[in-house]
Structure formats: structure tokens, C-alpha cells
Amino acid sequence: MLRIVNGKVYDPANGIDGQVREICIDESGRIAQNVTGGRTIDATGMIVFPGGVDVHTHVAGGAINFARAMTPEDHRRTQAFIRTKTRRSGLGGMAPTTFATGYLYAGMGWTTVNEAAVPVLSARHTHEELTDIPIVDKASLTLMANNEIVLDLLENGEYERAKHAVAWYVWAAKSYGIKAVNPGGVAAWKWGHDAKQLTSPIAGYNNITPGTIVTQLARICEELNLPHPIHLHCNNLGAPGNIATTIDTLKHLEGRRAHIAHSQYHAYGGDGWESMCSRTSELADYFNSHPQLTTDAGAVLFGDTVTITADGPWQHLLYKLTGRKWGNLDVENETGCGIVPYTYRPSNLVNAVQWAAGLELLLLIKDPWQVFLSTDHPNGGCFWRYPEIIKLLMCADFRRECLTQLPARIKKHITLPEIDREYTLYEVATAMSAGPARALGLTRKGNLGVGCDGDVVIYHDTDDVEQMFGHPRYVIKGGEIVIEEGEIRETPEGREFLARPSYDPATDEFMKPLFEECYTMSFENYPVELERIERAEIMECSSE
Amino acid sequence: MGGKVTCTLGEVKQRADFIIYWGGNPAECHPRHFTKYTIMQKSKFLPRGRKDRTMVLVDIRETKSVKAADIFLQVRPGRDFELITILRAMIKDQHVADEQLAETGLARDVLEDLVARMKSAKFGCMFFGMGLSMTRGKHMNSAALLTLAAEMNAFTKFVAMPMRGHGNVTGADVIMRWQTGYPFGITFNRGYPRYNPGEFSTVDVLVRGDCDAAFIIGADPGATMPQPAIDHLKRIPTIVLDPHVTHTSRLARVHITTAPQGIAAPGTAYRMDELPLPLKPALKSPYPTDEEVVRRINAAIADKPFWLPEGSQPQMLTAQV
Numbered sequence: 105m106l107r108i109v110n111g112k113v114y115d116p117a118n119g120i121d122g123q124v125r126e127i128c129i130d131e132s133g134r135i136a137q138n139v140t141g142g143r144t145i146d147a148t149g150m151i152v153f154p155g156g157v158d159v160h161t162h163v164a165g166g167a168i169n170f171a172r173a174m175t176p177e178d179h180r181r182t183q184a185f186i187r188t189k190t191r192r193s194g195l196g197g198m199a200p201t202t203f204a205t206g207y208l209y210a211g212m213g214w215t216t217v218n219e220a221a222v223p224v225l226s227a228r229h230t231h232e233e234l235t236d237i238p239i240v241d242k243a244s245l246t247l248m249a250n251n252e253i254v255l256d257l258l259e260n261g262e263y264e265r266a267k268h269a270v271a272w273y274v275w276a277a278k279s280y281g282i283k284a285v286n287p288g289g290v291a292a293w294k295w296g297h298d299a300k301q302l303t304s305p306i307a308g309y310n311n312i313t314p315g316t317i318v319t320q321l322a323r324i325c326e327e328l329n330l331p332h333p334i335h336l337h338c339n340n341l342g343a344p345g346n347i348a349t350t351i352d353t354l355k356h357l358e359g360r361r362a363h364i365a366h367s368q369y370h371a372y373g374g375d376g377w378e379s380m381c382s383r384t385s386e387l388a389d390y391f392n393s394h395p396q397l398t399t400d401a402g403a404v405l406f407g408d409t410v411t412i413t414a415d416g417p418w419q420h421l422l423y424k425l426t427g428r429k430w431g432n433l434d435v436e437n438e439t440g441c442g443i444v445p446y447t448y449r450p451s452n453l454v455n456a457v458q459w460a461a462g463l464e465l466l467l468l469i470k471d472p473w474q475v476f477l478s479t480d481h482p483n484g485g486c487f488w489r490y491p492e493i494i495k496l497l498m499c500a501d502f503r504r505e506c507l508t509q510l511p512a513r514i515k516k517h518i519t520l521p522e523i524d525r526e527y528t529l530y531e532v533a534t535a536m537s538a539g540p541a542r543a544l545g546l547t548r549k550g551n552l553g554v555g556c557d558g559d560v561v562i563y564h565d566t567d568d569v570e571q572m573f574g575h576p577r578y579v580i581k582g583g584e585i586v587i588e589e590g591e592i593r594e595t596p597e598g599r600e601f602l603a604r605p606s607y608d609p610a611t612d613e614f615m616k617p618l619f620e621e622c623y624t625m626s627f628e629n630y631p632v633e634l635e636r637i638e639r640a641e642i643m644e645c646s647s648e
Numbered sequence: 649m650g651g652k653v654t655c656t657l658g659e660v661k662q663r664a665d666f667i668i669y670w671g672g673n674p675a676e677c678h679p680r681h682f683t684k685y686t687i688m689q690k691s692k693f694l695p696r697g698r699k700d701r702t703m704v705l706v707d708i709r710e711t712k713s714v715k716a717a718d719i720f721l722q723v724r725p726g727r728d729f730e731l732i733t734i735l736r737a738m739i740k741d742q743h744v745a746d747e748q749l750a751e752t753g754l755a756r757d758v759l760e761d762l763v764a765r766m767k768s769a770k771f772g773c774m775f776f777g778m779g780l781s782m783t784r785g786k787h788m789n790s791a792a793l794l795t796l797a798a799e800m801n802a803f804t805k806f807v808a809m810p811m812r813g814h815g816n817v818t819g820a821d822v823i824m825r826w827q828t829g830y831p832f833g834i835t836f837n838r839g840y841p842r843y844n845p846g847e848f849s850t851v852d853v854l855v856r857g858d859c860d861a862a863f864i865i866g867a868d869p870g871a872t873m874p875q876p877a878i879d880h881l882k883r884i885p886t887i888v889l890d891p892h893v894t895h896t897s898r899l900a901r902v903h904i905t906t907a908p909q910g911i912a913a914p915g916t917a918y919r920m921d922e923l924p925l926p927l928k929p930a931l932k933s934p935y936p937t938d939e940e941v942v943r944r945i946n947a948a949i950a951d952k953p954f955w956l957p958e959g960s961q962p963q964m965l966t967a968q969v
């Protein structure tokens with residue numbers, strides 16, 4: 105039991121904007137009206153936020169583990185966690201080890217993370233890694249937009265059956281929702297091609313196009329009543345001029361709810377690397393007039409990182425551009441992934457445009473309930489650098505100072521210099537916690553109302569924004585103080601959120617013969633058993 | 649140079665119309681590879697199975713796998729790296745001198761034919777075995793082959809994959825990576841993981857006599873390691889967990905019989921393409937599983953005083969060179 109008194113509370117889910125409130129957490133770890141006994145934290149001179157929620161990150165599974173294997177030189181120079189009685193050893197850096205991932209997220213006040221790209225075939229691996237990420241609660245999304253069984257069904261107009269197959273896959277993977285990456289493009293990549301045109305049939309098919317896949321999957325997510333709508337990584341990621349594809353994709357949603365992943369990578373004009381420019385104002389306008397859409401920034405920070413994505417063709421292009429290491433893993437029937445180490449440099453025009461574009465989206469989309477903090481970790485930068493982004497959002501002067509470091513000719517390519525908006529603490533709390541929690545349908549997260557999870561972060565109220573957000577005074581997870589004065593106190597295990605959509609029981613019979621054809625794993629071994637998920641919390645989804 | 653362009657075995661089964669086995673003898677070492685994953689399979693894209701696929705074998709000697717191959721290239725021993733480098737040049741139409749070719753023991757027209765076939769394949773896959781990765785050049789050979797596969801993608805789809813050994817070697821590699829960042833050759837002697845194969849690999853630590861206890865699961869170093877390593881295992885307290893009495897058990901202070909993985913103990917095994925497979929035991933064993941034994945030892949150790957003085961919190965290190 106815990107009582108937090110005298111702190112200025114920022115709880116956007118309940119409209120509380122800096123008023124001094126008392127927050128109580130009962131013995132079950134939930135926010136309560138009142139408690140008797142237990143510890144009291146005097147938060148005088150401090151501010152109180154709901155724990156951060158990362159709507160889109162890559163922290164567990166085959167792809168990030170591939171990235172770890174490819175970057176030993178980074179492990180050697182990075183932050184090392186020495187084993188103590190309460191904490192296991194590990195390494196931070198571009199692709200942190202599992203234990204370190206939990207400590208680093210909790211260390212800056214984030215208490216829930218969503219692993220955004222899981223192939224069903226290796227979901228078992230992803231869950232094993234998620235189990236080894238301490239403190240934070242977790243959810244994961246299944247990759248679906250290039251699954252050949254589902255594509256074949258859509259090709260043949262068997263929408264209903266495709267819907268049941270998708271539901272079957274979500275439960276087989278023990279995941280929380282659906283991620284669509286470069287619809288049709290990853291499937292085409294398996295023949296070395298890509299899908300660039302939203303309305304052209306994808307390689308190997310006559311009817312379905314990236315556009316129809318988007319429309320149908322968005323509808324499937326809605327009809328299955330999944331807590332999170334379709335999580336969409338649009339086609340043409342990273343390419344100059346891709347704004348047209350992005351807007352076209354959004355139109356294909358036909359008014360349905362959707363979360364658009366890492367929009368920064370999808371908001372460019374120009375027709376080549378030299379003329380590439382930011383077209384974020386167009387994209388922001390679209391969001392501003394479509395409140396049913398949410399997005400995360402996928403912001404870029406200058407420095408070293410490793411890029412990992414299911415977008416195989418893009419990674420091949422990046423490898424050709426940089427001449428650096430290239431990892432690629434195509435996953436049978438379902439998806440693929442590519443890995444390329446990358447350095448974002450302020451002197452590079454393309455990188456400078458990317459840096460500006462991420463911030464522009466966060467600043468030009470008016471409603472913080474629609475745009476969330478993310479770097480698409482580790483693609484645009486590492487998650488443990490979020491406090492740097494918060495500073496950039498809160499301090500226009502600091503942004504101007506940073507802009508002076510960029511090439512002078514950048515001005516014609518971006519709109520950031522014209523933006524004066526500064527985030528308030530209330531808006532920061534929305535973009536880092538309340539907003540992403542609501543978009544994910546995690547009703548007890550990002551919310552300090554009675555009955556919600558006792559995930560709270562308490563910061564010193566100082567002018568040094570980066571210091572303040574990088575070093576919370578206390579982090580509380582499920583009522584337990586996990587971080588106090590920069591030290592890890594407790595390392596409880598987090599839970600995993602699963603969604604269980606309903607599907608026709610005959611789906612098993614239907615899938616089995618297709619399996620023998622498409623996979624090299626036996627049908628019985630494919631679904632992850634529920635017993636394999638430690639501390640599962642299941643959300644039942646009833647479809648009408 | 650670096651990286652790895654690969655896929656799961658199902659992709660090979662479905663799509664690979666061109667398969668190279670390099671420095672391996674799958675017919676004898678991985679007998680189900682041909683039938684389950686590669687040349688014999690029929691698929692949606694390769695309906696005629698074997699007839700739709702070309703198989704090339706590269707090795708220093710004729711093995712039983714030659715019979716299954718369409719083309720056999722006998723490379724001179726220790727010249728794999730040179731051959732791969734020549735292929736990397738030839739795919740880019742760079743000039744290769746006759747004397748360089750002569751070193752490999754292969755004729756120009758043979759290699760020109762190979763390059764033409766590689767480029768006209770729709771989906772090429774190279775499997776490499778210990779004959780490449782454990783002979784002269786070692787990991788440089790593997791890296792060169794992986795680079796060749798990556799570079800082939802300028803012309804057509806190409807991937808490469810190592811043929812891993814038996815047991816759950818891949819599983820150990822995968823888990824060490826997510827917990828420590830490194831696959832093997834790791835030391836924790838400063839309280840956090842550091843990596844240096846050749847220094848921290850088991851055999852090096854034993855030969856130097858650097859460790860004062862050994863705990864061995866699912867391996868039999870007493871049968872395979874050099875004598876100085878074995879001698880050190882005899883000197884120090886060595887504990888073996890194994891379903892069978894092994895060579896190592898005989899020189900160990902303690903042998904604990906455990907339930908065999910996959911037969912009587914559940915868990916996950918990782919296939920050579922890193923796909924996780926559940927182990928569903930069919931039998932019950934009177935012996936505990938490895939996991940139970942390790943958990944109990946760990947609990948007993950937790951009761952001992954911690955290695956750091958009470959109350960001390962070492963700071964995280966920010967820069968390591």
C-alpha cells in the first residue's frame with residue numbers, strides 16, 4: 105500500500121492538469137480512493153505522471169536478437185549493468201539485452217511496452233524473451249499483411265474465412281493485435297521485388313493490391329473487436345515522395361480506426377535523395393481532420409543505431425546506400441525482416457529532414473491523443489533517448505539551437521523553423537502515456553483513476569527537462585517502488601496482455617492441410633501454448 | 649563486409665530452385681535435409697520438385713552427397729576463401745587472372761557456368777558446413793560466403809545459412825544473445841557480460857587453468873577437448889548434468905543424472921534456422937530435469953553471502969574500451 109501526497113498530478117485521462125492530488129494504491133497494486141497504513145511518499149515539489157506506455161517498439165524476438173548478434177562492437181562500448189542482489193547483468197546500447205531493456209524502460213518511468221512485430225512462426229521465441237524483460241508489462245502484435253494463407257483467401261474473395269484465419273493466427277501467436285507491414289511488399293520481396301503502387305496487384309497475385317489488403321485487414325480488426333485497431337506500417341517506407349502513398353493508404357482505410365506506425369518515415373516529398381523534403385504538414389492535416397486515426401512519431405535522433413524492420417526490400421536499399429552490414433531473414437509463409445546498422449548525421453540532408461519531420465509531426469498534429477512519442481526503437485534512435493525528444497518538444501529555443509547545426513540549405517526542405525509550439529507537461533503526459541494506452545485499448549494503463557493499475561512516475565519539478573525525464577525520483581509499478589533515487593529497488597515480473605478473438609472452430613481443420621504445404625513445422629507444434637505465457641492477462645473479444 | 653542474408657527452411661522448401669551445399673556432407677550428417685527441406689520437396693512454386701531444382705556441391709573430396717548433386721565442384725583444400733572471392737569478382741564481371749583460378753583447382757568455364765546459373769536462378773540458397781567454417785580461414789570463410797550471398801541480391805534473390813551441429817547448440821546461442829548480447833565465449837568476471845572467443849571460450853579458459861570450478865550441461869568436453877583442458881577439469885570440482893554417464897562424468901566430482909530433453913523433459917529447441925520448436929515429452933523420467941536441478945542449485949547459492957559487500961550498489965559503467 106502506498107500513498108503519494110502533495111505532488112502536482114498530470115493525469116490527462118481524467119482531465120487533471122497539475123492540480124495537487126493524493127494518489128493511493130491498494131495492496132492489489134491498483135489505484136484506490138483511500139488506503140490506511142503503508143508507506144507515504146511526500147511529493148512536494150514534484151510532479152506525478154501515469155507510467156509511460158510505448159505503443160511501438162522492438163525489444164524481443166528473432167529480429168532484435170539478430171541485431172544483437174550483428175553489433176558486438178556496440179555492446180563493448182555501451183552502458184553495462186553489473187549484477188547486484190536485485191538486478192541481473194546486461195548491456196544497454198542500440199539493441200539492449202532483455203534484462204537491461206526492463207531496467208532502462210523502468211529507469212525513465214515507462215511501465216508498459218508493445219513489441220510491434222512478431223512473426224507467428226517464431227512467436228514462441230518472442231514470448232520467451234518477453235518473459236526475460238523485467239518490471240514492465242508487455243503486449244505484442246502479429247505480422248499479418250504478407251501472410252500467404254491470408255493473402256490467398258483475400259485473392260479468392262473469401263473474406264469471412266480470412267477473418268477467421270486472422271483470428272486463429274492472433275490466438276496461435278498469443279498476441280494482442282495485428283501489425284501490417286508494407287502490405288504485399290514483403291511477400292513480393294521473397295522474389296526480390298517490392299510493392300510500390302497501392303493499386304497494382306502484388307507479385308504472384310492477380311487481384312489483391314496493397315490497398316485492398318489495408319482495407320480488408322482494417323475491417324477484420326474492427327469486426328474481430330480487437331482492443332487495438334490495425335497497426336499499419338505503410339508501403340514505400342523511407343522513400344522520397346512517399347507522402348502520396350501514405351495519404352492514399354489512409355484513404356483506403358475508408359474511415360475505419362487505425363494506428364499508423366512511425367509516420368515520420370512516411371511523410372516525404374521530392375523525387376530523389378537530393379530533393380527529399382518533409383511533407384508532414386499534409387499528413388498532419390489528414391490526422392487533424394480524422395480523429396479516429398492515431399500515430400506514433402518514429403522520431404529520429406542523431407547518432408548511431410541499428411535499423412530493424414519487417415520491411416526487407418527497404419533494408420536491401422539501405423544496405424546498398426550505406427555499404428554496411430546487412431542482415432535479412434525471410435520467414436516462411438508469413439513475413440521477413442532486415443537489419444542494417446545506421447548512423448544519423450546532422451550534416452546529411454536526408455537525415456536532417458528525417459530529424460525535423462519526426463518533431464514536426466509531434467508538433468503539427470494538434471491533438472496529443474492522436475500522436476505519440478516513439479523512435480520506432482531502435483530504428484530512429486534508442487528508446488532510452490526519449491527524454492531528449494521531450495526536451496525538443498517542450499523547448500522551442502532548444503530546437504532553434506539544434507537547427508543551427510544542420511546544413512543551411514535544409515530550410516527549403518522542412519517546416520520546423522516556423523513552428524513555435526511547445527508541449528505542456530499535460531501534453532507530454534498524454535503523448536507518452538494516456539494517449540498510447542487508450543490507442544492500445546489498455547484501459548487500466550495511462551490513467552490514475554480509481555481501479556487502474558498503480559503504475560506511477562514521479563519527477564522532480566525542474567527546468568532541466570531532459571534531466572528531469574531521464575532521472576525520475578520514483579517509479580512505481582503495480583504499487584511497488586521499483587526505482588528510487590536512480591537505483592533499482594525491486595524487479596517484479598511484468599504481465600503479458602493477450603487478445604482472444606473468437607473464430608469458427610472449423611478453422612483448425614481448414615488450416616491444417618495448408619500448413620503441411622506452406623510450413624516446415626508441424627501443425628500441432630505451431631500455436632504457442634497458453635501455459636508458455638507467464639502472467640498472461642487475456643482480453644476476450646466478442647465479435648457480433 | 650558482414651551481416652547475414654538468410655531465411656527459414658520453409659522458404660527454401662517453397663522457393664529455392666538453386667541450392668549450393670558448401671563444405672558439408674548432408675547425405676550423411678543431416679540425412680533428412682534433402683527430403684524435408686531442400687531438393688526433394690515439391691511446392692506451389694516448384695511443382696516438379698527435384699526436377700525444378702539444381703543442386704551444386706562444393707567440397708574438397710567426393711562424399712556420399714555427390715550422388716545427389718547435379719554439379720560437383722572439387723575445390724583444392726584450404727582454398728575456399730579464394731574461390732569465394734573469385735566468385736564475388738566474377739558476378740561483378742571483374743577480371744580474374746588465370747593463376748588465381750589455378751589456385752582453386754577449378755577451370756574458368758566451370759565457374760562461368762556456375763555464375764550464370766546463380767544469376768539466372770529465381771531463388772538461390774547456400775548452405776555451409778564445418779568443411780568451410782572450421783578449416784583454414786575459419787570465420788573469414790563464413791563471412792565471405794555470407795557476403796557473396798548478400799551481393800548476389802543485386803542480381804536475384806539469394807540467401808545463405810550455416811548447417812549447425814546436433815543438439816540444441818542454436819538454442820544456447822539464441823538465449824545467450826538475448827540475455828548477454830553475445831552468442832558464446834562470454835565472461836562475467838567483472839559482473840557484466842564481455843565477449844572474446846579465443847580468450848573466454850570454454851576450451852581457452854580450461855587450458856589456461858583460469859576457472860576454479862566447472863558446471864557442464866548437455867556436453868561431453870572430456871571426450872573432445874585437448875588434454876590440458878581435460879587435465880584441468882580433473883583438478884577442479886567438475887559437476888556434470890547428463891542423462892548418461894559420459895567421459896566427463898568419469899572425471900567429474902559429481903554427476904547428476906537428469907531426464908533426457910525432448911524425451912522426458914519439456915522445453916524449447918531452436919532449429920538451425922533459429923525457429924523455436926516445442927519439446928513435448930512422451931515419457932516420464934524418474935530423474936529431475938536439467939532445469940529443476942539448476943533452479944535448486946541456484947536457490948542454494950542465493951542463501952550464501954552475495955559477492956558484493958552488503959549495501960554496495962556498483963555504478964553502471966558508461967564507456968568500456
Ligand SMILES: [Zn+2]
Nearest residue numbers: 160162220480
Ligand atoms: Zn517498427
